[in-house]
Amino acid sequence: MKLGKFLQRQAYDKEALAGYLFASPWIIGFVVFSLVPIALSFYYSFCRYDVLRPPMWVGLENYKTLFFDSPTFYHSIYNTLFFTVFRVPLVVVGSLLLAMLVTRERPGVRVVRTLYYLPSIVSGVALSVIWMWMYNPKYGLVNQLLASMGVPTPNLPEWLGSPKWSKTAIVLMGLWSIGGGRMIVFIAGLSSVPRHLYETAAIDGAGWWAQFRHVTLPQISSVLFLLTIVEIIGSFQVFTEAFIMTRGGPLNSTLFYNLDLYNKAFLDYEMGLASAMAWLLFAATLLITLFLFKVVGGRIYYEAAKPQ
Amino acid sequence: MIRSPIVNFLHHLAMWAIAFLMIVPFLWIVSSSLKKPEEVFQEDAQLIPGEIVWSNYTRAFETMPVLLYSRNTVLITFLCIVGYLTSGSMVAFAFARLRWPGRDVCFVLLLATMMLPPQVTIVPLFVIFRHLGWIDTYYPLIVPSYLTGWPFFIFLLRQFFLSIPVDLGDAAKVDGASHFQVYSRIVLPLSKPALAVVAVFAFLLHWNDFFGPLIFLTQESKFTLALGLAVFSGNHPNEWGILMAVSILMLIPTVVVFFFCQRYFVEGITLTGLKQ
Numbered sequence: 197m198k199l200g201k202f203l204q205r206q207a208y209d210k211e212a213l214a215g216y217l218f219a220s221p222w223i224i225g226f227v228v229f230s231l232v233p234i235a236l237s238f239y240y241s242f243c244r245y246d247v248l249r250p251p252m253w254v255g256l257e258n259y260k261t262l263f264f265d266s267p268t269f270y271h272s273i274y275n276t277l278f279f280t281v282f283r284v285p286l287v288v289v290g291s292l293l294l295a296m297l298v299t300r301e302r303p304g305v306r307v308v309r310t311l312y313y314l315p316s317i318v319s320g321v322a323l324s325v326i327w328m329w330m331y332n333p334k335y336g337l338v339n340q341l342l343a344s345m346g347v348p349t350p351n352l353p354e355w356l357g358s359p360k361w362s363k364t365a366i367v368l369m370g371l372w373s374i375g376g377g378r379m380i381v382f383i384a385g386l387s388s389v390p391r392h393l394y395e396t397a398a399i400d401g402a403g404w405w406a407q408f409r410h411v412t413l414p415q416i417s418s419v420l421f422l423l424t425i426v427e428i429i430g431s432f433q434v435f436t437e438a439f440i441m442t443r444g445g446p447l448n449s450t451l452f453y454n455l456d457l458y459n460k461a462f463l464d465y466e467m468g469l470a471s472a473m474a475w476l477l478f479a480a481t482l483l484i485t486l487f488l489f490k491v492v493g494g495r496i497y498y499e500a501a502k503p504q
Numbered sequence: 505m506i507r508s509p510i511v512n513f514l515h516h517l518a519m520w521a522i523a524f525l526m527i528v529p530f531l532w533i534v535s536s537s538l539k540k541p542e543e544v545f546q547e548d549a550q551l552i553p554g555e556i557v558w559s560n561y562t563r564a565f566e567t568m569p570v571l572l573y574s575r576n577t578v579l580i581t582f583l584c585i586v587g588y589l590t591s592g593s594m595v596a597f598a599f600a601r602l603r604w605p606g607r608d609v610c611f612v613l614l615l616a617t618m619m620l621p622p623q624v625t626i627v628p629l630f631v632i633f634r635h636l637g638w639i640d641t642y643y644p645l646i647v648p649s650y651l652t653g654w655p656f657f658i659f660l661l662r663q664f665f666l667s668i669p670v671d672l673g674d675a676a677k678v679d680g681a682s683h684f685q686v687y688s689r690i691v692l693p694l695s696k697p698a699l700a701v702v703a704v705f706a707f708l709l710h711w712n713d714f715f716g717p718l719i720f721l722t723q724e725s726k727f728t729l730a731l732g733l734a735v736f737s738g739n740h741p742n743e744w745g746i747l748m749a750v751s752i753l754m755l756i757p758t759v760v761v762f763f764f765c766q767r768y769f770v771e772g773i774t775l776t777g778l779k780q
């Protein structure tokens with residue numbers, strides 16, 4: 197009996213040792229690339245620090261500067277909120293509609309799904325450069341199409357060149373990429389809605405809208421909710437498009453939060469100020485996520501929580 | 505649901521019309537890259553070039569070290585994929601198949617790091633790498649992938665490993681197999697689809713990565729394609745023919761991978777358990 201316990205104990209210790217060994221890349225990586233940087237970033241946010249000289253403690257100075265003395269801070273917040281408020285619904289609803297078009301098996305549907313997915317693998321720099329050309333006011337495809345539809349030349353937007361249209365341009369180009377991972381997730385969600393629910397609803401005389409509103413929507417609400425949150429977090433971090441296409445211009449109209457942060461860190465070498473901005477972004481992301489889970493999360497339908 | 509032929513027809517129409525709209529930008533950039541400069545700057549542009557020329561591509565290779573940038577990008581991307589596959593699968597094995605004190609806390613921390621905005625860590629990482637003398641080397645871009653820099657991949661592999669029957673490993677252990685043998689002889693060979701998913705996503709991630717190279721590389725000879733294209737577009741804002749040619753060259757590998765590995769894109773997303 198005692199020997200048995202001893203052997204069990206030894207096997208357990210061996211397994212624990214193996215566990216730590218196997219997990220060691222993550223443990224080291226977590227400490228070196230997450231834990232220490234998080235702590236340092238928090239510390240830097242209370243310091244004046246230009247990398248060349250050691251950080252100097254200044255207390256809340258950086259946060260005060262941001263809130264009361266930074267010409268770009270509120271502007272970049274406004275730009276980022278504008279981008280998020282318009283992009284998230286457009287992209288989430290857009291990819292849901294696409295998914296609804298191609299969920300049911302029908303002739304050609306597989307080819308169409310592939311064609312929808314294809315643009316989403318274009319990302320980052322190539323995507324930005326391509327859309328700079330698409331938005332070229334004179335020779336770009338967008339304005340050429342608008343002109344061919346009868347929009348008179350003086351009314352054609354300057355897109356990236358105009359403070360009035362630049363943010364909208366960056367929001368709208370997101371529509372090209374809506375057929376990616378989000379659409380696949382929606383297709384998976386839509387095809388898992390039990391068929392009999394629609395049949396019952398139809399017998400009760402529900403039209404397509406009633407079916408969508410009372411069957412589809414509740415059934416996919418958890419997917420919808422999760423994708424919305426992921427999309428909000430992603431939109432807060434918009435960077436590459438503005439960096440490549442406009443450098444934040446014209447007239448700071450596309451100076452998004454992260455671009456402002458990058459400028460402060462790697463152009464002005466104000467690492468303390470940049471760290472303070474990073475922490476505020478982190479806090480905002482966390483608060484909004486928690487808020488959404490609290491307010492909307494309770495009304496979400498989860499298959500697993502369904503009474504058997 | 506029985507639908508009338510008219511609704512069915514409209515559905516097909518909408519489906520294909522949108523598919524066409526999605527493809528038009530591709531046609532447009534390919535066409536721009538094959539046009540003569542005077543035709544690129546034409547106010548009533550045609551989708552089909554009047555005369556197909558390859559000069560934009562040859563000029564791209566003359567004005568920008570495309571081959572060098574491609575070599576650099578391939579090197580970084582390849583080494584990162586190897587990193588995620590080796591260390592990532594080991595860590596995922598520890599989380600899915602081994603019991604060790606603190607495992608569940610660590611897993612929560614792993615999930616938390618998935619939500620951490622990269623901006624929070626970029627400044628300290630820059631400082632740390634600067635102290636190590638790693639600025640303008642590939643270490644900051646490659647080493648993190650060997651220390652599981654992208655926690656999402658571990659999450660994905662763990663989910664897959666959990667679906668492999670435990671009995672298989674237990675039977676092997678009775679026969680005297682070590683944990684490492686269970687990992688390398690049983691779990692890994694059964695996980696090829698999940699490993700392929702990680703490889704495909706890691707490829708896309710690093711092939712297109714811009715932020716990392718932007719922060720950590722300074723010498724032009726070390727640039728990746730993404731960074732090189734970004735700098736080139738800043739210096740030559742009106743060379744649209746060349747810019748489209750380089751963009752297309754950069755897209756070709758991703759499109760090829762997409763067409764050959766299409767099912768892994770779908771599987772990868774369903775693996776995450778988002779599918780109910």
